[in-house]
Amino acid sequence: xxxTLWLSKGNEIHQTMDVDSLLARARDLxxxxxxxxHETYYPAIYRYVHYRLDDEELVxxxxxxxxxxxxxxxxxxxxTIRDVRAWLFGTASHLVNDALRRKYRKPVENLEDHEHLxxxxxxEHAAEWHEQAWAVKRAMRLLTPEQQQVLVLRFSMEFSLExxxxxxxxxxxxxxxxxxxxxGALRRHLTRGDEE
Amino acid sequence: MIRNEELNRVFEDxxxxxxxxxxxxxxxxxxxxxxxxxxxxxxAMLALWESRxxxxxxxxxMRRSREHLLxxxxxxxxxxxxxxxxxxxxRKTSGFIVPAVVFLVVLGLFxxxxxxxxxxxxxxxxxxxxxxxxxxxxxxxSPSQRMELExxxxxxxxxxxxxxIQRRRKQEVTFSGYLTEEGDHTWRINGIPLDVPSxxxxxxxxxAGSYVDVRGSSTQDGHLMLEWAEPRVYTLTGKVQAVEGERxxxxxxxxxxEPKVVGNQRLDVGQEAEVSVIRLADRSLLAVKITLxxxxxxxxxDRSGQELEDATKPIIQPTGVxxxxxxxxxxxxxxxxxxxxxxxxxxxxxxxxEDGEKTAxxxxxxxxxxxxxxxxxxxxxxxxxxx
Numbered sequence: 001x002x003x004t005l006w007l008s009k010g011n012e013i014h015q016t017m018d019v020d021s022l023l024a025r026a027r028d029l030x031x032x033x034x035x036x037x038h039e040t041y042y043p044a045i046y047r048y049v050h051y052r053l054d055d056e057e058l059v060x061x062x063x064x065x066x067x068x069x070x071x072x073x074x075x076x077x078x079x080t081i082r083d084v085r086a087w088l089f090g091t092a093s094h095l096v097n098d099a100l101r102r103k104y105r106k107p108v109e110n111l112e113d114h115e116h117l118x119x120x121x122x123x124e125h126a127a128e129w130h131e132q133a134w135a136v137k138r139a140m141r142l143l144t145p146e147q148q149q150v151l152v153l154r155f156s157m158e159f160s161l162e163x164x165x166x167x168x169x170x171x172x173x174x175x176x177x178x179x180x181x182x183x184g185a186l187r188r189h190l191t192r193g194d195e196e
Numbered sequence: 197m198i199r200n201e202e203l204n205r206v207f208e209d210x211x212x213x214x215x216x217x218x219x220x221x222x223x224x225x226x227x228x229x230x231x232x233x234x235x236x237x238x239x240a241m242l243a244l245w246e247s248r249x250x251x252x253x254x255x256x257x258m259r260r261s262r263e264h265l266l267x268x269x270x271x272x273x274x275x276x277x278x279x280x281x282x283x284x285x286x287r288k289t290s291g292f293i294v295p296a297v298v299f300l301v302v303l304g305l306f307x308x309x310x311x312x313x314x315x316x317x318x319x320x321x322x323x324x325x326x327x328x329x330x331x332x333x334x335x336x337x338s339p340s341q342r343m344e345l346e347x348x349x350x351x352x353x354x355x356x357x358x359x360x361i362q363r364r365r366k367q368e369v370t371f372s373g374y375l376t377e378e379g380d381h382t383w384r385i386n387g388i389p390l391d392v393p394s395x396x397x398x399x400x401x402x403x404a405g406s407y408v409d410v411r412g413s414s415t416q417d418g419h420l421m422l423e424w425a426e427p428r429v430y431t432l433t434g435k436v437q438a439v440e441g442e443r444x445x446x447x448x449x450x451x452x453x454e455p456k457v458v459g460n461q462r463l464d465v466g467q468e469a470e471v472s473v474i475r476l477a478d479r480s481l482l483a484v485k486i487t488l489x490x491x492x493x494x495x496x497x498d499r500s501g502q503e504l505e506d507a508t509k510p511i512i513q514p515t516g517v518x519x520x521x522x523x524x525x526x527x528x529x530x531x532x533x534x535x536x537x538x539x540x541x542x543x544x545x546x547x548x549x550e551d552g553e554k555t556a557x558x559x560x561x562x563x564x565x566x567x568x569x570x571x572x573x574x575x576x577x578x579x580x581x582x583x
Contacts, residue, residue, distance in 0.1 A: 029269040038262050043253045060254070064261035071268060076281060133247035155244040161208075176204040180237060187240035 019084055027074040038067055041085065044157060045092050051140070051152040052096045062095045069095075086166040089157070093149055093167065100145065139189035147182035154179050206230050210238055316356050318367045354386040360414040361388070369420075370411045372428060374477045375403050383422075385410055390422045403427055406482075407475035429484065432471045439463055444483075446471050451481045461488055 025033035046063040053059050069091050073079060081087045140148055146168070153159040153167060154175075165175045210223045220238055224231050279287070286293070312321035312328065329349050336342040353371035360367050373386030383390045383400060385408065392400055403425060411424040438445040442453050444463055451473050453463075463469070468489035473481040 029273045031266055031269060034265055034269055035262060038265055042258050042261060046253045046257065056254075060257040060261070063257070064264055067261060067265045068268060071265065071272075075272065132243065136243050136247040151244060155241055156247075176208075177200065180200075180204060180207060183237040183240045186244070187236035190240060190243060191236075 023074065023081060023084065026071075029075075034071070037070070037084070041088050042067070044085075045088055048089060048092055048152055048157055049096055051137075051156050052148055053099060054137070058099060062092065062099060065095055066092045083166060086163060089153065089159075089167045090169075097145055135190065136186075139186050142189045143182060143185055146178060147185060150175060150178045151182050151186065203230060203233060207234065207237065210234060211241070214238070214242070316359055316363075316365075316367070317369050318365070351386070354388060357388055357414065357420060361418050361420055364416050364418050365414060366416050368411070368413050370409070372407065372409045374475075375400070375406060375408045375410075375425070376477060377401075377404050388420055391415075391419045392422050396422060396425070400425060405477045407477075427474045430473050430475075430481075432469075432473060432481075434469070436463055436465055436467045436469050439465060444469075444471075449473075449481060451483045453483050453486070457483050457486055461486065463488070 022033045022036060026037060042063065045066050046059065049059045049062045049066075053062070066088055070081075070084075070088065073081065073087075140151065143151070149168060150164060153164045154161075159167070161172045161175050164179075165172045168175065170178070206227050210227070213223050213226075214220070220235075220242065223238065224234060227234060308321065308324060309328065312324040315321035315325050329345075329352075333342055333345055333349075336345055350372045353369075354373055357369050357371055360369065371385070373388075376384050378384060383392050390410075390412070400422075407428045408425050409428055410422060410426075412420050412422045414420055432447040432449060432451065434447040436444055436446055437448070443450050444453055445451070446469055451471055463486075470487045470489060471483050472485040473483050476482055
């Protein structure tokens with residue numbers, strides 16, 4: 001696989017490099033390569049974990065742990081990473097599932113103020129979106145872990161069918177069926193939530 | 197199934213249209229027959245899309261994660277690089293691997309030894325068997341212990357020949373034992389009947405009753421065809437320890453002498469002598485050659501064997517002398533008070549002097565053969581060759 005990443009240093013230098021050489025440098029604990037990988041994938045990983053968990057601290061811990069796992073894997077050298085994005089999301093998915101198994105908590109609204117990367121909404125819009133997002137999230141929690149995973153990957157992270165199949169280790173056909181059923185279930189839960 | 201596939205295809209098309217800015221109603225109008233199925237699903241999908249904006253990434257969390265990652269990388273770079281996977285695997289499993297390797301080696305040696313013990317001449321493991329026997333012989337503590345081992349191994353050779361004959365396998369063999377002739381003129385060695393070619397019969401008669409080395413071939417019709425036979429000759433070296441009638445004791449062993457072997461030599465106690473002997477079926481030793489060395493009572497004479505046939509002064513007294521007992525054959529290991537004063541004597545296969553080869557001198561199968569007297573009457577020739 002040959003993927004181009006945009007490597008930034010400060011706000012001045014931008015260069016491109018293929019993922020394989022980046023991973024090779026990261027294996028040698030090269031700071032620049034590790035920082036590039038982190039900067040490229042952290043937001044998506046964080047969002048993915050946040051879609052599936054409500055505990056902000058736990059989300060932050062798991063997102064950070066994903067990259068520590070990457071560091072361990074690179075140094076271990078036992079397994080070759082063919083698709084770093086799929087590998088990161090697959091690892092995140094495992095960590096989330098482990099966290100859910102250890103401690104399942106009902107979502108608790110967290111009203112802490114954070115400085116957000118994409119926080120460019122007015123307070124009114126933010127409140128409206130927050131309410132809608134909360135309803136979706138609540139409905140999502142009622143789905144099975146697989147249904148949650150496929151919906152987050154496909155429609156929140158905008159993964160293709162093939163990428164989703166790679167992360168979830170399923171066939172494309174199975175992903176199509178799973179996502180359709182998951183959306184139907186989500187719709188039912190959303191409707192039920194509106195009625196309540 | 198086909199309906200599901202079609203629905204999936206339509207859904208993917210709707211998804212693409214929505215991503216390109218089409219409204220939900222526009223998309224549903226394109227597929228009126230699927231409207232009922234598509235509407236709830238697409239509405240759920242749009243709700244998901246719209247909720248994406250609320251999942252923003254805290255900058256502080258991203259910074260902390262980045263710093264943690266780089267600090268860990270810095271820490272790992274400062275310490276010794278971790279060993280490779282295989283090195284760690286070996287370290288982990290060394291506690292198991294070493295005993296496993298030792299076990300496999302021991303098992304391999306055991307299986308090889310077990311297979312070689314049952315091996316017969318001509319089989320793959322037979323050289324291993326012979327090599328193991330040779331090693332044991334080399335570690336034998338004393339000449340007598342070595343002779344006992346050689347006897348045991350010679351008996352093993354005879355058993356191998358019997359096994360080959362029973363299996364009707366054609367194979368050249370070499371072994372040792374007492375040669376006997378039974379009433380029906382059947383020649384046997386260690387009880388194994390021999391097919392003797394007519395050209396060898398006369399020569400074989402001269403060896404009757406003695407301990408011989410033979411070479412032959414087991415045949416596919418269950419016989420052993422004799423090809424070559426030779427008496428096993430030992431050399432005893434040391435001082436003459438006793439003289440009783442027709443017997444003399446040298447190197448702790450009683451040896452029967454015949455006048456024609458002694459010739460006109462005078463044997464006295466204390467003389468240095470070298471005696472070549474053969475073993476007879478009654479477990480006695482018969483001298484075939486005696487040489488008195490310088491420094492003895494008759495040091496000027498050094499004549500022996502057939503050269504002394506015309507001797508006029510026999511010194512062996514023809515008195516009734518008891519037959520040497522088997523215990524006396526072991527005197528070498530347990531010498532009496534008299535023998536302890538004598539210099540150390542050696543018992544060795546004479547052929548080792550000649551060509552350095554090691555051969556087994558004795559057999560445990562000793563027969564009280566009636567034909568033992570023949571050995572006294574006839575002087576065996578040292579070598580018999582059929583060709």
